[in-house]
Amino acid sequence: MSDTYLKFANSFVGKQLAPRLGLPQPPVLKRYVPGQKAVDGAVLVGQAEGGRLATAIAGVLKSADADVWTAEGPLRDAAGALDLTPKIYAPETAGDQRFQALVLDATGIAHPDELQALHAFFQPVARKLRPSGRLLVLGTPPESLTAGGRVSQRALEGFTRSAGKELGKGATSNLIYVAEGAEDQIESTLRFFLSPKSAFVSGQVVRIGVGAGKTAKVEIDWEKPLAGKVALVTGASRGIGEAIAETLARDGAHVVGLDIEPLAADLKTVTDRIGGSAITLDVTADDAPEQLAKQLKADHGGVDIVVHNAGITRDKRLANMKPETWDQVIAVNLIAPDKITLALLKGKVLNRGGRIVGVASIAGIAGNNGQTNYATSKAGVIGLVDAFSADIAAAGGTINAVAPGFIETQMTAAIPLGIREAGRRLSSLGQGGLPIDVAETIAWYASAGSGAVQGNVVRVCGQSLIGA
Amino acid sequence: MHLPSYRRYEIAPEPRMPEAKTARRVAIVGGNRIPFARSNGAYATASNSDMLAAALDGLVERFDLQGEKLGEVAAGAVLKHARDFSMTREVVLGSKLDRGTPAVDITQACGTGLQATIYIANKIALGQIESGIAGGVDTTSDAPIAISEKLRKKLMLVNQAKTGADRVKALLKIRPGDIGLDVPANREARTGLSMGEHQAITGKEWGITREAQDELTVASHQHLAAAYERGFFDDLITPFQGLERDNNLRPDSSLEKLAKLKPVFGGPDGTMTAANSTPLSDGASTVLLASEEYAKEHGLPILAYFVDAQTEGVSYVKGEEGLLMAPAYAVPKLLDRNGLTFADFDFFEIHEAFASQVLSTLKAWEDPTFNKVKLGRDTPLGAIDRSKLNVNGGSLAAAHPFAATGGRIVASLAKELSEKGSGRGLISICAAGGIGVTAIVEAA
Incomplete structure (x- = not known):
């Protein structure tokens, strides 16, 4: 039941040999340990213009006590209302900064031209993701949209799936479609996909608020989310x-x-x-x-x-x-x-x-x-x-x-x-x-x-x- | 006085409660420092005591204080030999001041000089003393090097042994591996990071660019050079060991030259260089403070008044806040207490430990989220007028012998206010250990 090659590839000798022989170098994935923070490391948050999830994302990151980074601008200024002071990200000053997670609110992308936002946000940090890092794109379910919105939101899937294949070092890439009106329902999902709990989940597409009954926002002890069940x-x-x-x-x-x-x-x-x-x-x-x-x-x-x-x-x-x-x-x-x-x-x-x-x-x-x-x-x-x-x-x-x-x-x-x-x-x-x-x-x-x-x-x- | 028959004594007057003393105005009379020198250069052989004595002697001479018994002298050094535990008192005893002048050594990292000023000013304000000198000195050329902690502990056991045999036994316990040196490092005890490494993190988190840092650096050199040119420092500096000007000053500093430098903190993609960070250096400074009455009686000038001060600390150990960000918290408290805003100031003296530190602090004051979340203010403190910042140069140009910086700033600012004849100045100094020391100075 144990993966002997994985152990070898991560041993001293294996680390020298595997790359020289062109052998696969599977990383050791970080997995969740009770008591751990949902995201242990810096989270870079971005938003394509016109997005509607940034506040919800910031709220989750605040609740998870995450180390939040974002570019200067309206997204960061608005974070103050949530009692957050995100650190400032700019490609020219980021230096040696590495991120545990890269999160883009892509809900604002309403036209294929605007898919450029994917490149603009992720390209400068493509090499700045830590081992077992997380790439997350949040969009709107394409089936709920028409015309350019439908096309470009559907296009997001090709991006996250390809990124998953490129990132390496145990990093994962996933796409979360959040239906309009379900903005306050993203916390459990965001926490799961940001955390080491989703270590082996990559290249996936998840829908929140599609076909679900009415759901109120619930107060949860995130250490014991199933208490009493x-x-x-x-x-x-x-x-x-x-x-x-x-x-x-x-x-x-x-x-x-x-x-x-x-x-x-x-x-x-x-x-x-x-x-x-x-x-x-x-x-x-x-x-x-x-x-x-x-x-x-x-x-x-x-x-x-x-x-x-x-x-x-x-x-x-x-x-x-x-x-x-x-x-x-x-x-x-x-x-x-x-x-x-x-x-x-x-x-x-x-x-x-x-x-x-x-x-x-x-x-x-x-x-x-x-x-x-x-x-x-x-x-x-x-x-x-x-x-x-x-x-x-x-x-x-x-x-x-x-x-x-x-x-x-x-x-x-x-x-x-x-x-x-x-x-x-x-x-x-x-x-x-x-x-x-x-x-x-x-x-x-x-x-x-x-x-x-x-x-x-x-x-x-x-x-x-x-x-x- | 007619007394009723049963009263055979006069009623004693009610014993008078000592009056609650209202704070008195504290006059800044003047200052004196020696030029600051880059480490292991001009002052390589000078000790802290030598340098502090030189600065003090110059001050005594300038204000004719020979034989004068002052209220107190407070000074300190960040890097100090154990034998210098009473450094300031020893320097006073060796000076021309009356030997009855008491003295105290205080230390608060880079805040030492300003904190010494606050200490003397507070005593004067409360009427405990009439006059005093605040100062600071530091040398990184004559740093205290100790033996390794293991060796020291074993030698203490040797020392404690009662018999010769015990002593030999204790000596034999010393292993070659125990022998080593304990060299003081510019390193935070709780994080293991140097101050520059800490600031590299803070600067990165505030998105401070290399260009902005280099611009601030060039301005610092240009301002200091201009101040020397117009003779601003003629009555603020006494030459020492052949040095007449701060030898870190590069009047020809330019953005093009600075752009060529490699980063020294924050990795190969970092923004902090040897130019936009202060170098290790040696130097000493002193400031003469007095009550208005004392100044008048002794025919001393009053350059400015030392109005108020605020010291703050931040929790930085787990990265909750930047190591050098405490002034960002101290200043708003100080402003609020005095009912002032940035618009009420004519000069800002922000200690340039690193250009990145100054810029991070300024950015924090302008930032709506920092103001709201960290300072609880709905309207940001706002931007300061950059033309009022460090108008006679800052630590990047003058260099920064840790404890000597406070005295340099207080004296320069007081003189600048005196030249202008009106106005107000703000001092902000960051210090190791997550401390910020800030003060307000007003024209006389």
Whole structure:
């Protein structure tokens, strides 16, 4: 489960050899440690003329106690109203200054000519991003616009995706579309994408305030954003599920772990460690959804967060695949989440403002040799997000999915060496992710502050070439 | 007086409470300094005491203070040998002043000279003394070098040993690695950064350009050179060891020449050079202060009055504020207390520790966000008229022997106000440790 080459490339000898031999030099990614500031380092903020998010961005940076820099001008002058005194950035005086994050409010770009603002803001600092730095562009959902606005806002995606491939040293690049009216809903998302929690999320496009119900601004303890919440995690006994359970518990949730009977002992070890509770259940059983709904209602009065993590692979080329191999995978990965979600909604077990998170896969987006069954089920999970979106939004909740790429688990350790190495290196970050990377992304969706984060499928893949 | 029969005594008058003394005006009579010299140059062999004595002797001579018993002399040095703990008193004892004149050593990094002035002025204002001299001196050519801390501690144990055998044992504990020198460094104890490195950060955070710094530097040299040319310093300076002018002065300084210099702080892309930063230097200065009565009685001139002062500190250890930004906080307090704005001043003496420091401070006063967030002011203090800034040159040209700068500024400003015959001047000095010392001087 460990990436031996990554360790070698970052050793003394490896650092000398890898560049000389033209070998990949995957960086060690910075990851979140509880108690850490959301952004540990300077944040350069810019705004294309006419933008509407600068105040909201500044507010988040103030709340996160960040070291804020910006050019002199209206953006900086306005910061005083937020009790912020941004440091002054100018290319000719910046000297040796490095930035942990570069954030551009691009919502003002209404014409392709004005895309020049991307170059003007990012070009002088393209080499000034620290290792594991963050590049963020905030825009307006193109589908809500017409004409030049629609064209240029859509164009932003090409920029952030390419930048992600150029930055190197573990830096990531993402695009956040914020719907008009959702300006006060960006904090949880901005914090996630600025922080080391999003270490393995790059080249992604996120929408805030699209298809979401009405959301009020909430006061949140950012160290414990899930305090008082009950979270169901299926397949919680090991791998990614275990990391999800631990992360949600870290953020303050009471975690109800679920797994099948043969893994009951492993599951109990996990839930005991995090002070959660365990349910042993086969999610494919006919009565499983109702039984689960009943038990959650009885024991916890309902559930706030549901993570459909349980999943299996039964890889075979289609020509060799038996029907039961197909059926098993579809049953666990797609039918079970569908039925459980439905049961929880029907029985009003999902509390108001609840969060449903599906676990898809890049195989579900890009397809994969030997995984027709698996990819079908995972693409179906994306379909679940679309299908349930309206109903859940009506109940003040959200549904989103993560699509993990190559994540270092027992499952990926079983892949033959050549394919495994290709899976790891063929991404912008040049390595596989860790279960915690998927878990952090889910914790962002689950956060009380993410009420306007609706209908997203975010890949946790280090901007893998596969499916890109 | 008729007393009732039962009263056999007179009623004693109520004991009088000492009257609350209102502050008296403090006169700046004059000043004297020796020319400032770049480190390891003209004054390479002079000690702090030598230089302070020279400046003091010149002052005594100028104002005929021979045999005079003054209220107090306060002076200090930032870099001082341990043996000089009573430096100022020793210098007074060696001077022509009455030996009954008390003296005190005070230190507040680069604020020392001005803080010594505040100390003497306050005593005069309160009526505790009638006259006094404030001063400061520093040498980086004759710096105190100590033995390494490890060696010193082990030698102390040797010293504490009672028997010869114990002494030998203690001596044997000294290892070759313990032997070393502890050279004083221009470095903040809590950050490990030199003052220049700190200012490089601050200047960067305020977006201070290289050009602006070089312009300020050229102006400083031109102003100082012009002041020498018109004889401004004739009654402010006593030559010392063959030097008649500050030898850091480059009258022919120009933007073209300065542009060629490589940065010395802030990395290869930094904006701070050896020219727009003050050099290490040696020198001493003194200022004579007195009550108005004393000045009149002794036939002494009154160049100006020392009106008020404000010292502030900032928290800089974790980068909360720039190390040298304290004056930006001290000045608004001082202005508010005296009901003044920048428009009420005719001269601004802002110590040029680094051109970048002066420009960062000026920019902060103009900046709406700094004023609002850090100073709690809805309207910024605003810009100062640059033609009123350091009109007779500043530390960039004159150089900056740390403790001697305050005295140089107070005396020059007082004389400038006296020449103008009216008006007001503001002094602002930044100091190590996140300190800012500021003061107001008014024409007599």
